[in-house]
Amino acid sequence: MIPHDATTISTDSERELLRHYGLTGIQPLGVGTEAHVYALETDRVLKIYADRGQLEVFDTLRDFHDRLDTSAVPWTVPRIHDIARHGDLIAVVEDRVAGTTMDSHATGADDEPLEQLYLQTVQQMSKLMVNPPLGRRLLLPAPGSTGTRGNDWNEFITNTVSEKLRIVAPLLRRDIDDIDTRADCLLGRFSDRYDGPDAVVHGDLYPGNILMTDRATVTGIIDFGTFTMIGDPLYDLATACGFWRMYEPDHATVRNRLLDHASADLPAEQRRRLMDYLLIAALTTCDLYPEQARPIHDTGHYQWALGILTDNQYWYPTT
Template sequence: MELIGQGMEGAVYDLGDGRVRKIWFDRRPDDVRPLKEFLDELPALPFRTPRIREIAAGADGQAVHDEHLLTGTALNESGLTESEALDAFVAVVEALGPTTPGPASKALPVLNQPFWRDDLSWGEALAALVRRRAAESHRHLRRDVTDFDELLEDLTTRLATVEPGRLSVVHGDICQPNLLMDGPRTAAVIDWGFYSTAGDNTFDAALAAGFFDMYGPDAQRLDNLLLDRFEALGHDRRRMYLYRAAYAITTATIYDADAGDGHYRWCVGNLNRLPS
């Protein structure tokens, strides 16, 4: 087996026969089955998506599963022009807009926590997640974000009133390494499950604009350019800012509980730049 990728939750190996194997660090087989059901439920899209085959337990009880190998070159390594790369981002978000999520989309945890409840709307479920995650990061965010307590109250109040016209399948992590390209065409979209759910397609637009270039010298220019493009396609700009703030609070310390990493600084920067 050849190691081809490793993230926070597991390592992925190429088996050399058209399959890859993921070995999870902490999840058990029962933890991964909701993701398999979600992926099996995804509708036909203009790009390939992962499909988990059998799920087994490793030597230490951790989940191990095989998938078909999805071919393509990660967008950040593809050599495409800026214009082509931006077009690919917009096309992926727009392809998800007309999708209809099924029951597995609502059963899937978000950030490893239950998300949907029958008595909550999309906006209310997101507001509840923001409140839970804010409690875990409060001491850091209160220190680094101007008037954080007031921002949190305003944000959760506004989120709870959001009523999108329809629910779509949300990927939640549309970033350059997760788009596998065949020339200028997106061949596959990978790494579902971190923030995937049934939700508002504008949520994916808001995040994709920020994720295109998170840390480079042109990050703000590219972010604004994509926000402009998504707004022209009908995504409300104020709602995109609202969702960006929700994402920033819910993931601020997801990778480092001590708030010492670049992702935390990116989240804080977004929260401090929110328009009034």
Template sequence: MEGAVYAIGRNRIAKIWFDESEASLQRLRRFYNALAATSFRFEIPRIHEIHRVEGRCVTIEQRLAGTSLADLVETGHVGLDDARSTLVDALAELAGNGALPAARTLPVMDESAPLYEGSEDFSNALADVAERRLARFRRTLDSAVEELDKKVVALRARLHEVDSRRRSVIHGDLIPGNILIGEARTPTAVLDWGFFTTEGDPAFDGAVAASLFDMYGDGALNTELDLYAQLEDRLGYERETLLVYRAAYSLITANAYDAGGNDGHFAWCVGALNRPDVVDALLA
């Protein structure tokens, strides 16, 4: 969780950030301004003011209308099939708006520099951050991921091979809780950009969103594979591409929340990196 959010009237919220600096929030503000200039049919956050209060940054932002897709599913107001279809609708909208160079200025996760600082190529930039994460967390990953070095070497080549060369803004954390739905049961807003927001192949966003939709439920794998099938059918993404991007995301984010790998996210990532279909796509 990035911070605590409080309503301050009908049209504004205040967000108290736990760790973000003023400089990083100014960068995010510029990104949101660029994003707002696109032709999305849903709203996106807007930062109106940035303040420093008792050592923490506080932003005043636009209050966005709607109910989260996650809440609607939990309360039974939206069925799982409709929720999955809505997710693909949002991914299609993101993919269809083209490149957004402003997204290249953002770092991912807790990286200090933008993803593209060392390379102008999306596949190389992903491979670079994967190798940096490996160097940082090798001891934890080495004991959990089978044939780790072989997979990391293969990843750079496979990322280059599967890259469609299409470019769009990538949300990077498009979970049902980050999609707001209006009375017409269509997306009204997409929230919480920044964790893995960048510009790149829209199939990467599809692969990540499909895997995040249900991470820990009894039917999680079936849900992921069903969403892959929808992405293949509706957006033309190839299954092999989605699986390679699943591997990249899993390696890069495995230790995002616990350096020692003692949390559910690490286990979820390692499970994917050792999963037969992911391994076959990566080592093909």
């Protein structure tokens, strides 16, 4: 996995790397949890990562991007052109997709046209093909993980959540007394064999990973990586409902509104599965994205996850 730790990129090393690429005195296009991104020429970007001895991870990402077939979707994905180690940093050069992030186009708390376009774009992910097939469930499996394609999707999800619960259950018990019972019930709903489609699941398809040139035109999907899988496309749809305005005060109202829209034409079993995937996303990410000098229980992301995990309508839906 690519570590979520761009904060360890040293200023001096970054300046030296930028000079190597002829980039001096410029501001980054973006500073994320994993990388600093700079414009390189007119059609490419330079991404700078802290080197954690995982150069092969970026080779895996390049291979994956080369396999992606976007012929059935109205947007594109960036291709990786070069990967190089520079001291304690890794430089990745990839296509620059036109546009700015979808969240920068939002007009406020109730932006129905953009919300609908967001859900539509996420649903189009099911048409994104990998040729030839990836050969495993998880794009970037950690050593010893269960991320092989040979596993049934439901089995893969069960194993992934079970492994994560060993870490986060003690953390969650402070706020949810019966989290162990609830988790067992949730995993029990994945005991059958999976018989749905195998699609590319981005896994982190929040509005910041969707690029647009205007409020009606999506140009690309970016930042496949740590959370990317091959499996049920409903996972991206469910998490997208949770990602829109996820840290805003009205996030619960917004989340439920998007879930209503996303499930309107789905059979009851798939509506139930949307709720399951939302719970799984909250369980498996609740301890991520630490904030300096704040206990994990007080971080914005933990509170987002807790809001989902304490909402009984997701555990026990009426329909």
